[in-house]
Amino acid sequence: MPMYEYRCTACGETYEQLRRMSEADKDLACPHCGSQQVERQISACSIGGCGGGSAGGAGFS
Numbered sequence: 001m002p003m004y005e006y007r008c009t010a011c012g013e014t015y016e017q018l019r020r021m022s023e024a025d026k027d028l029a030c031p032h033c034g035s036q037q038v039e040r041q042i043s044a045c046s047i048g049g050c051g052g053g054s055a056g057g058a059g060f061s
C-alpha cells in the first residue's frame with residue numbers, strides 16, 4: 001500500500017496516510033480540523049521511488 005501525502009487547504013496542515021491506490025482520493029478529511037478541503041500531494045513514494053535506497057532508510061519521523 002503506498003503512502004500518500006495530503007495537504008489541508010483549510011488549515012494548511014500536511015499529513016501522510018497509507019491508502020489503497022483506488023481509495024487515494026476517497027473520503028478525505030483533515031485529521032487536524034476535520035475539513036474535507038484536502039488535496040493530495042505528489043509523492044515520490046507513490047510512484048515507486050521509495051525504498052531500496054541505502055541512505056537513511058525511510059526517514060519517517
Ligand SMILES: [Zn+2]
Pocket residue numbers: 008009010011012013030031032033034035
Ligand atoms: Zn485542516
